[in-house]
Structures are given as structure tokens and as C-alpha cells.
Amino acid sequence: MPAQPVMRNNGSLRIAVVGGGIIGLSAALEMRARGADVAVYESGIQLGAGVTVRAAGMLGSAFDWALEADQRSLAALARHAGMLWPDFAARIERMGGGGVEFSKEGAIVVARSDAEIGWLETLAAACQARDLPVRRMSAADLKRDEPALTGGAKAALMLPEDRQVDAQIVLQRLGAALSRAGVGFKYGRKVERIVGGQVFQMPDGERFDRVVLATGSGPLPAFFGPRGAPLEHGLIEMIPVKGQMLALAPVGGGPQHVIHARDVYIAPKSRWVLVGATSERGRADTEVEPASVAALRTRAAALVPALADAPEVTAWAGVRPGTPDDAPMIGQTAIPGVFAALGHYRNGVLFAPATAELVADQVIDGKVSPLAGAFDPLRFDKQAEAAHSALQRD
Ligand SMILES: Cc1cc2nc3c(=O)[nH]c(=O)nc-3n(C[C@H](O)[C@H](O)[C@H](O)COP(=O)(O)OP(=O)(O)OC[C@H]3O[C@@H](n4cnc5c(N)ncnc54)[C@H](O)[C@@H]3O)c2cc1C
Structure with a gap:
């Protein structure tokens, strides 16, 4: 009541x-x-x-x-x-x-392998079924709209909302x-x-x-x-769900959109470029682990090579309330x-x-x-x- x-x-x-x-x-x-x-x-x-x-x-x-x-x-x-x-x-x-x-700006989702293309297609179909705006991006679209994405994207979607x-x-x-x-x-x-x-x-x-x-x-x-x-x-x-995040300095040729791949996301802000995140269910500590942060950078740089040498501003961990x-x-x-x-x-x-x-x-x-x-x-x-x-x- x-x-x-x-x-x-x-x-x-x-x-x-x-x-x-x-x-x-x-x-x-x-x-x-x-x-x-x-x-x-x-x-x-x-x-x-x-x-x-x-x-x-x-x-x-x-x-x-x-x-x-x-x-x-x-x-x-x-x-x-x-x-x-x-x-x-x-x-x-x-x-x-x-x-x-x-x-x-909307977010871009990228696939880099045939298996990921299957996942991207499923995502596109699910968006359409739910009436969520989605647009397939051609190689030319990607080059024009997000030239930072030179790390082997084979297919991409734009989620404008x-x-x-x-x-x-x-x-x-x-x-x-x-x-x-x-x-x-x-x-x-x-x-x-x-x-x-x-x-x-x-x-x-x-x-x-x-x-x-x-x-x-x-x-x-x-x-x-x-x-x-x-x-x-x-x-x-x-239920605590720990997440670790890396913040890189903005660099020339860096991304303009939120970019999602299966194993990483990149969220550029005016003061830094956020790269996230781990998802560690059951962990309530906020310790930043160098190996986790290094893995985030490697994945981000594989997508956006311009981020490979971007200076690290900081890294942090937070606890999601699950x-x-x-x-x-x-x-x-x-x-x-x-x-x-x-x-x-x-x-x-x-x-x-x-x-x-x-x-x-x-x-x-x-x-x-x-x-x-x-x-x-x-x-x-x-x-x-x-x-x-x-x-x-x-
Ligand atoms: C790495 C990471 C990335 C994330 N990215 C996203 C994202 O991109 N988009 C998104 O939507 N979400 C994201 N989230 C999740 C998002 O951060 C949380 O869902 C959201 O912030 C929860 O907000 P909240 O107000 O419930 O909790 P909190 O922000 O934790 O606020 C709770 C407040 O209550 C206070 N408090 C607690 N107990 C008491 C008490 N007994 N008395 C008085 N005060 C008390 C605390 O001090 C705190 O300030 C992310 C989380 C992590 C860890």
C-alpha cells in the first residue's frame, strides 16, 4: 500500500x-x-x-x-x-x-571479428524490436564521424540516443x-x-x-x-560490484563519441578520456590494481591507437550497488x-x-x-x- x-x-x-x-x-x-x-x-x-x-x-x-x-x-x-x-x-x-x-553525440558500438559482427547484428535487431533508434555505419561513415577509430573495426552501429x-x-x-x-x-x-x-x-x-x-x-x-x-x-x-576505471589525458586525434566494444568502453569528456571498466561482483574494496588498469589501456589502445601513449591522469575504483x-x-x-x-x-x-x-x-x-x-x-x-x-x- x-x-x-x-x-x-x-x-x-x-x-x-x-x-x-x-x-x-x-x-x-x-x-x-x-x-x-x-x-x-x-x-x-x-x-x-x-x-x-x-x-x-x-x-x-x-x-x-x-x-x-x-x-x-x-x-x-x-x-x-x-x-x-x-x-x-x-x-x-x-x-x-x-x-x-x-x-x-550518441554512442558508437564496434565489432572487430566475425563473432563480434554476429553480436552487433543481434544488438541492432534487439534495438529495432524495441523501437530504439539504431543506425548501421559504413566504413566511410566511421572515417568521417569518428576518425580516431582506426584499430580494426570491421562493422559499427550508431546509437544516437x-x-x-x-x-x-x-x-x-x-x-x-x-x-x-x-x-x-x-x-x-x-x-x-x-x-x-x-x-x-x-x-x-x-x-x-x-x-x-x-x-x-x-x-x-x-x-x-x-x-x-x-x-x-x-x-x-x-550486492557490491566493484568497477575500476582509467582516466587518460585528452590527446590530438582522440575519440569524440562514447565508443563501446565487447571488452571495453571509452567515454571522452572535456578534461579526460575515461576507459572502463571492470565488473567484479561481490567485491566492496576500492583498491586500484595496476594489472586491471593496464588491461583497460591495452584494450582502449587497440581500438583507438591515439590513446596508446596518452598520459594517465588517474585511475579509480568504485562500488556499484547491485x-x-x-x-x-x-x-x-x-x-x-x-x-x-x-x-x-x-x-x-x-x-x-x-x-x-x-x-x-x-x-x-x-x-x-x-x-x-x-x-x-x-x-x-x-x-x-x-x-x-x-x-x-x-
Ligand atoms: C566504474 C563505474 C562506472 C560506472 N559508469 C556508469 C555509467 O556510465 N552510467 C551510469 O548510469 N552508471 C554508471 N555507474 C553506476 C553509478 O555510479 C551508480 O549506479 C550510481 O552512482 C548510484 O548512485 P547512488 O546515489 O545510489 O549511490 P552513491 O553515489 O554511492 O550515493 C550514496 C550516498 O549515500 C551516502 N551514505 C551511505 N550511507 C549513508 C548513511 N547511513 N547516512 C548518510 N549518508 C549515507 C554515501 O556517502 C553516498 O554519498 C558506474 C559505476 C562504476 C563503479
């Missing part, structure tokens, strides 16, 4: 967002726009403590989801989010005092936009305990009507009733008035404006849109219960 909207004397609902990554801030922006009083609790002493600033900022609606035949709801969320991004970027830029490097932003800049601009809109930031406040009832009391004594959990891969706070009894939120902990079915958890938890915006795994930057909309629909308006149904944060609990009952019937 969605929580009923509560109107306070001054007409505003008081909402605490726990977690100041792109998901928490995007949800805060949308809820503020719908008239709520919002405060963001962030354990870091400034923005950027989580994984958002480790992301490549690709908005891969088509590349990431077209081939996932059993993930229709995720593909729909990705498509919806991709369509929201142009306006979302414009809104952040307008409110946040500057650009977010939203690029309208797979755009990109600079995730680090987006986070800073979102923070500025929220401050200007009157959202309060409580930095250095790791929320470990919340006391709930009719209202929710945070560790600093502030009270709120609703709580939105957007803690990324961090541990969830514990909830207690007014007399100290534990309250069960019914959420699972996130879930058992790779889909986010968006909606009310088992505690009425407490909502999840969690588990955005490898697409939190892409999904942010769509998640913000779905969260605000539920938190402010008490409505669960059809798109949100598949992301019920209690679905794993329910699956466990169903499996348990099936066992008992056996």
Missing part, C-alpha cells in the same frame, strides 16, 4: 533523504519541485563520497538494455530515463549555475541547484538509527514525515519504534512512510531522473505508476516467502 499523502499546516511534507549521491539528490530535486520541505543527510563531509563520482556518465538506454530480453521493465525504465535526460540536464544547468557536459554527461559535474550542479531551491544539507551525518512512528526522528533530533533511503552500497540505517522496539524495513543489503536481479529497488518499504531508492547498480546516472519521478509519485502523491511496479523494494522478501511456502507444501 502506498502511503497516503499528508498535508501539513503550511502545506509541505517534511522529507529526509538519506544519501547524497545522484539518486538521493535527483529525488530531492523532484520532491522539492512538488512542494516538499527536503533535507539531505550525507555521511561524507561534502558531496562525492559515494560511487556517483566514479561513474563514466554514460546514458546507455539502448546499449545496456536492448539485449536483455528478460528485463523488459528495466529496458522500459532505461528508455524513459533516456528520454527525460535532455530536460533534466537543462533543468540542472538552469538551477545549478552551469553545464553538465550533456552530449548529444545513448548520450553522456560528466557525472562528477552533475553531482556538484545538483547540489548547487538544491541549495538554491532551499533544500538543507547535513554533511558528515552518517544516519545509523531512525526512530519511527507517526513521524521519523533522525539522530540529530530533527523530525520528518517521510524518509527516503538512497544510501548506494552503504549499510542501511536501523529503525526503531517510539518505545525502542526494532522495526523491520524488509530490504536486502546491496541487487540479485540487477534491477533497482524503488518504493515503499515494510515501514509505512519509509521509501527505498536503492540498487541502481551500473545505471544510476542514467536512471536518476526516472527514479526521481517514481519516488516523488509515491512519496508525495501516494501513487505507484505502472513503470514502478517491477521495482518493488520488497520483491526479494516476497520471493523468499514464496519459496519458503512452496517448501512447506512439498
Whole structure:
């Protein structure tokens, strides 16, 4: 059951967002726009403590989801989010005092062998089946549009609606936009305990009507009733998925588009060229391993030889907040008035404006849109219960 909207004397609902990554801030922006009083609790002493600033900022609606035949709801969320991004970027830029490097260029996917050509064809067919724009690129198209790609591409596709932003800049601009809109930031406040009832009391004594959990891969706070009894939120902990990334200095003759091959991607920004990324399920450390970073460079240079000698600016690792079915958890938890915006795994930057909309629909308006149904944060609990009952019937 969605929580009923509560109107306070001054007409505003008081909402605490726990977690100041792109998901928490995007949800805060949308809820503020719908008239709520919002405060963001962030354990870091400034923005950027989580994984958002480790992301490549690709908005891969088509590349990431077209081939996932059993993930229709995720593909729909990705498509919806991709369509929201142009306006979302414009809104952040307008409110946040500057650009977010939203690029309208589209992404190029390349194949270098016959086996990869088969994969490319399957991707093209999947995009067409899902009505996602896709265009085959000839050798002449490639030479004209992305001359940096001289590393043996045999075939290529253009995904014109797979755009990109600079995730680090987006986070800073979102923070500025929220401050200007009157959202309060409580930095250095790791929320470990919340006391709930009719209202929710945070560790600093502030009270709120609703709580939105957007803690990324961090541990969830514990909830207690007014007399100290534990309250069960019914959420699972996130599955960590480590990703390592290399940032190279921009070089003459470098790429202009996001480029995907099967084993690497290249995302050029104005200040660096990002090369990613490893995907290491179950790992929650942020150690950068020289062998992984060297492998990323070798793969990138095989595609774009101009990157072979590009100076390394930095390398990093972040932890994606994963879930058992790779889909986010968006909606009310088992505690009425407490909502999840969690588990955005490898697409939190892409999904942010769509998640913000779905969260605000539920938190402010008490409505669960059809798109949100598949992301019920209690679905794993329910699956466990169903499996348990099936066992008992056996
Ligand atoms: C190498 C790599 C590349 C990626 N590339 C892309 C990409 O190209 N496109 C894309 O869409 N996604 C990408 N992602 C995934 C993306 O980074 C995440 O899905 C997204 O950033 C998740 O955002 P979030 O707000 O949920 O988490 P976070 O950014 O981690 O934010 C959570 C925040 O909550 C705070 N917090 C945690 N616990 C508490 C607490 N108890 N109290 C207060 N504060 C708390 C943390 O300090 C943190 O600031 C990539 C990830 C990696 C690792």
C-alpha cells in the first residue's frame, strides 16, 4: 500500500533523504519541485563520497538494455530515463549555475571479428524490436564521424540516443541547484538509527514525515519504534560490484563519441578520456590494481591507437550497488512512510531522473505508476516467502 499523502499546516511534507549521491539528490530535486520541505543527510563531509563520482556518465538506454530480453521493465525504465535526460540536464544547468557536459553525440558500438559482427547484428535487431533508434555505419561513415577509430573495426552501429554527461559535474550542479531551491544539507551525518512512528526522528533530533533511503552500497540505517522496539524495513543489503576505471589525458586525434566494444568502453569528456571498466561482483574494496588498469589501456589502445601513449591522469575504483536481479529497488518499504531508492547498480546516472519521478509519485502523491511496479523494494522478501511456502507444501 502506498502511503497516503499528508498535508501539513503550511502545506509541505517534511522529507529526509538519506544519501547524497545522484539518486538521493535527483529525488530531492523532484520532491522539492512538488512542494516538499527536503533535507539531505550525507555521511561524507561534502558531496562525492559515494560511487556517483566514479561513474563514466554514460546514458546507455539502448546499449545496456536492448539485449536483455528478460528485463523488459528495466529496458522500459532505461528508455524513459533516456528520454527525460535532455530536460533534466537543462533543468540542472538552469538551477545549478552551469553545464553538465550533456552530449548529444550518441554512442558508437564496434565489432572487430566475425563473432563480434554476429553480436552487433543481434544488438541492432534487439534495438529495432524495441523501437530504439539504431543506425548501421559504413566504413566511410566511421572515417568521417569518428576518425580516431582506426584499430580494426570491421562493422559499427550508431546509437544516437545513448548520450553522456560528466557525472562528477552533475553531482556538484545538483547540489548547487538544491541549495538554491532551499533544500538543507547535513554533511558528515552518517544516519545509523531512525526512530519511527507517526513521524521519523533522525539522530540529530530533527523530525520528518517521510524518509527516503538512497544510501548506494552503504549499510542501511536501523529503525526503531517510539518505545525502542526494532522495526523491520524488509530490504536486502546491496550486492557490491566493484568497477575500476582509467582516466587518460585528452590527446590530438582522440575519440569524440562514447565508443563501446565487447571488452571495453571509452567515454571522452572535456578534461579526460575515461576507459572502463571492470565488473567484479561481490567485491566492496576500492583498491586500484595496476594489472586491471593496464588491461583497460591495452584494450582502449587497440581500438583507438591515439590513446596508446596518452598520459594517465588517474585511475579509480568504485562500488556499484547491485541487487540479485540487477534491477533497482524503488518504493515503499515494510515501514509505512519509509521509501527505498536503492540498487541502481551500473545505471544510476542514467536512471536518476526516472527514479526521481517514481519516488516523488509515491512519496508525495501516494501513487505507484505502472513503470514502478517491477521495482518493488520488497520483491526479494516476497520471493523468499514464496519459496519458503512452496517448501512447506512439498
Ligand atoms: C566504474 C563505474 C562506472 C560506472 N559508469 C556508469 C555509467 O556510465 N552510467 C551510469 O548510469 N552508471 C554508471 N555507474 C553506476 C553509478 O555510479 C551508480 O549506479 C550510481 O552512482 C548510484 O548512485 P547512488 O546515489 O545510489 O549511490 P552513491 O553515489 O554511492 O550515493 C550514496 C550516498 O549515500 C551516502 N551514505 C551511505 N550511507 C549513508 C548513511 N547511513 N547516512 C548518510 N549518508 C549515507 C554515501 O556517502 C553516498 O554519498 C558506474 C559505476 C562504476 C563503479
